[in-house]
Amino acid sequence: MIVVENIEKHFGGLRAVNNVSISIEAGSITGLIGPNGAGKSTLFNVIAGLHKPTSGKVYLDGVDITGLEPHELFAKGLLRTFQVAHEFSTLTVRENLMVVPPDRPGEKLMNVWFRPGAVKQADAKLRDKADEVLEFLKLTHVADELAGNLSGGQKKLLELGRTMMVDPKIVFLDEVGAGVNRTLLYEIGDAILRLNKERGYTFCMIEHDMEFISRLCNPVIVMAEGAVLASGTPEEIKSNNDVIEAYLGTGLKNKKKENA
């Protein structure tokens, strides 16, 4: 579904992403792991249109999407969530979902004046959709709560819920499990698995928790120092010496010395 070819992203002299080529199969839950500063979020930002790459190409279903704006990618069904949740804290949980779809007739002033019925109908539909999403995520009990009052984990679930409002093709999750307690983490994992199996969503997710990754992801791609270090099944990755060394912070540097 996604093909990333020779992506480079430099910030001044720093090669945050250094010649990365990966592909994400339709229907997969692909994991992206690696030590802090490995370039994972930067790669996501390039794919999802927040950063223009220094060079390289990104394809979605064979179509070149390199450098498209986030809203253009959104319209093509490519969505992302952020490492730090960004809910509208003064709107209710349900309202946070209802503001997602980009083509709400209610926002077009002409419609409000000339076709108020259409607006009401669309809002009722949106509300039903939002309620369905809340039920799927077991958040119905907080539907009318201000989003700012949710727990960290519930905010992450709400982030996931926002993607469900538009039935995406592929969702990029940046540390959706970070700072979330064990119970809620399990539920988030469950929701992701159900969305994948029952609704055919493809996911690519950055995560640090290996247990969580192993439960959900196959394949797992490992980045270190801007480059892809390894990819394989969770089992292969866990026993890969390069990966273990990269996490211990000695691997790549020693290797460079060996090669020098």
Ligand SMILES: Nc1ncnc2c1ncn2[C@@H]1O[C@H](COP(=O)(O)OP(=O)(O)OP(=O)(O)O)[C@@H](O)[C@H]1O
């Ligand atoms: N906008 C930016 N301007 C300059 N440098 C940046 C920018 N964004 C990221 N970097 C740098 O690029 C490198 C990769 O950062 P990135 O956030 O992609 O890492 P990451 O793998 O997501 O790490 P973490 O696991 O800590 O989230 C880091 O050295 C970071 O400081």
Ligand SMILES: [Mg+2]
């Ligand atoms: Mg990151």
